[in-house]
Each structure stands twice: as structure tokens, then as C-alpha cells.
Amino acid sequence: MARQAVRPGDHVRGRGAGHGHGSRAALVTSSVPGSRVAIVTGAARGIGAAVARRLAADGLAIGLLDLDSAACEPVVQDIRAAGGRAIAVGADVVDEDVVEAAVARVTDELGAPTVLVNNAGIIRDHLLFRMSVADWDSVMEVHLRGAFLMSRAVQGHMVTAGFGRIVNLSSGSALGNRGQANYSAAKAGLQGFTKTLALELGRFGVTANAVAPGFIETEMTAETAERVGLSFEDFTARAAEDIPVGRTGHPDDIAHCVSFFVSPEAGFVSGQVLYAAGGPRG
Ligand SMILES: NC(=O)c1ccc[n+]([C@@H]2O[C@H](COP(=O)([O-])OP(=O)(O)OC[C@H]3O[C@@H](n4cnc5c(N)ncnc54)[C@H](O)[C@@H]3O)[C@@H](O)[C@H]2O)c1
Numbered sequence: 001m002a003r004q005a006v007r008p009g010d011h012v013r014g015r016g017a018g019h020g021h022g023s024r025a026a027l028v029t030s031s032v033p034g035s036r037v038a039i040v041t042g043a044a045r046g047i048g049a050a051v052a053r054r055l056a057a058d059g060l061a062i063g064l065l066d067l068d069s070a071a072c073e074p075v076v077q078d079i080r081a082a083g084g085r086a087i088a089v090g091a092d093v094v095d096e097d098v099v100e101a102a103v104a105r106v107t108d109e110l111g112a113p114t115v116l117v118n119n120a121g122i123i124r125d126h127l128l129f130r131m132s133v134a135d136w137d138s139v140m141e142v143h144l145r146g147a148f149l150m151s152r153a154v155q156g157h158m159v160t161a162g163f164g165r166i167v168n169l170s171s172g173s174a175l176g177n178r179g180q181a182n183y184s185a186a187k188a189g190l191q192g193f194t195k196t197l198a199l200e201l202g203r204f205g206v207t208a209n210a211v212a213p214g215f216i217e218t219e220m221t222a223e224t225a226e227r228v229g230l231s232f233e234d235f236t237a238r239a240a241e242d243i244p245v246g247r248t249g250h251p252d253d254i255a256h257c258v259s260f261f262v263s264p265e266a267g268f269v270s271g272q273v274l275y276a277a278g279g280p281r282g
Pocket of ligand 1: 041042043044045046047048065066067068091092093094118119120121122142146169170171172212213214215216217218219220221
């Protein structure tokens with residue numbers, strides 16, 4: 001396991017011994033805390049739940065945040081049953097005070113978080129002429145304000161540790177998608193946010209990257225199927241026809257990408273957007 005090769009206090013910079021000679025430690029460019037703690041927002045289901053399970057399997061303790069803490073419990077129990085550490089925290093990522101309190105609770109109960117996955121999301125799809133101001137604002141708030149508040153609340157712990165990983169969930173819709181003026185603007189906005197965090201926090205050993213999924217089978221895409229009047233089966237089958245690898249995605253496909261960005265060895269990859277869509281187009 002590569003992670004076991006990274007000890008607390010490993011601190012390799014510049015051209016020291018082992019640099020460029022295949023040493024594992026040489027891949028790590030900042031201190032890695034001994035016990036790694038991650039916060040995953042929107043972790044009760046779908047992509048967030050898969051990310052929480054995957055990072056727990058990678059050895060991280062997980063604070064699962066969602067609107068309703070009880071909805072996170074099945075995932076928390078699964079992680080604990082597998083020998084991991086996890087807690088469920090009820091939190092609305094849009095609320096500044098709630099976000100600060102949620103991060104404080106994770107810090108008290110699991111330790112200082114040095115990994116943050118901004119995954120919480122909603123859709124309020126309508127063609128422009130039918131889109132209400134509430135549809136616009138709520139999507140901006142959850143994706144952009146939520147990612148901003150969470151990142152601001154956690155970054156101090158990362159800077160103190162000299163190590164951090166922020167992963168934001170963007171979307172192929174950032175490239176434009178009918179009926180999603182609000183969502184595509186928010187997901188494109190998250191890409192700019194990601195690149196700016198990478199610029200500001202890189203010197204502290206913190207990377208920021210985005211995963212932009214294509215069609216992933218979750219309750220979010222089930223909601224879209226309902227809106228367009230198709231069964232989920234027909235909807236996914238039609239979507240798969242346009243995807244080069246011939247299938248729609250699953251939450252674990254995205255969890256795998258997040259696991260890479262979060263890994264200590266990915267410290268030289270920052271400010272990137274990974275389109276995980278079964279083909280070259282998001
Ligand atoms: N499913 C896809 O095809 C797809 C594609 C591209 C991007 N994404 C993005 O991936 C992320 C996860 O999507 P999913 O398909 O798993 O969605 P999902 O609807 O299944 O799950 C989203 C979770 O976020 C939580 N959430 C919503 N608002 C919240 C808030 N204010 N505070 C805290 N939690 C909140 C929900 O309760 C839910 O548990 C989202 O950001 C989404 O936009 C999904």
C-alpha cells in the first residue's frame with residue numbers, strides 16, 4: 001500500500017536524496033498527518049456515499065455531512081463494520097454558522113480535517129424562460145456558496161498541517177447543457193474556484209482539483225429521468241448510446257478519481273479538472 005510508505009513527518013522538498021530516483025517518499029512534497037481525516041459533503045447517498053466508503057477503505061477517518069445526519073447512518077455503520085472511523089453530521093452547507101460548527105465537531109471527534117470533498121449538490125432544471133430566481137439562487141448557493149464556506153472553514157487545518165486535499169465536484173454540464181443554465185454556470189464556476197484555491201494554497205502543501213462527471217446513475221439522474229418523462233431504465237439506455245465506452249457511470253467510477261486526487265502521492269497535481277464521462281467530452 002503506497003499510503004503506508006508515507007510516515008507522519010515525511011517531508012521531502014526540492015532536490016534532496018531520492019528525488020527523481022523512484023523513492024516513494026520523494027513523491028510527497030509536504031508533511032502528511034499521521035491520522036488523516038476527510039470531510040465529504042452530501043455523503044448520505046449517490047456519489048458522496050461512494051466517495052466516503054472509498055476514502056474510508058483508503059484508511060481515512062470520515063466526517064459525512066448531509067442535510068439529515070440520520071440519512072448518513074447506514075454508510076457510517078458500514079464503514080465502522082469494516083474497521084474504519086466515521087461520524088455523521090447534519091449540516092446545510094449554505095449556512096455559515098452551521099458549516100463552522102460542523103467542521104469543529106469533526107475536528108473534536110475525529111481530528112483536524114486535511115481532506116475536503118465538496119460534493120453536496122442539487123438540480124433545479126428548467127429552460128431559461130421558465131427558470132425562477134429561486135431556481136437560480138438555490139443552485140448557486142448549494143454548489144458555490146457551499147463549496148466556498150466549507151473550503152474556508154477547513155483550510156486553516158490544512159495550512160497548519162502543511163498538507164491538504166480539496167476536491168470539488170464539477171460536471172460535464174459545465175460545458176453547457178439544455179435546461180441547466182443555473183447548474184452549468186455553478187459547475188463552471190466551481191472550476192474557476194478550484195484553480196484559484198490551487199494558486200492560493202499550493203505553497204502550504206494543499207492541492208485543489210475538480211472531478212467533472214458525465215452521466216452517473218444516482219437519485220439526481222433519476223430525478224432528471226422523471227422530469228423528461230422517461231423510465232430510469234430507458235433514460236440510462238439512451239444516455240449510454242452517446243457514451244464512447246457504451247455505458248453510464250456509477251458512483252464508484254467517481255470515487256476512484258477522488259481517491260487519486262486525495263492520495264498523498266498526487267501532490268504535484270493541482271488546479272486540474274478531470275472529466276470522468278466515459279469519453280473525451282464532458
Ligand atoms: N449524478 C450525476 O450524473 C452527476 C454528474 C455530474 C456531477 N454530479 C455532481 O456530483 C455531486 C453528487 O451528485 P449525486 O448524483 O450523488 O446527487 P444526489 O442527489 O444523489 O446526492 C446529493 C446529496 O447532497 C445532499 N445535499 C443537497 N443539498 C445539500 C446542502 N445544502 N447541504 C448538505 N447536503 C446537501 C443531498 O441531501 C444528497 O444526499 C453533485 O454535486 C452533483 O452536481 C452528479
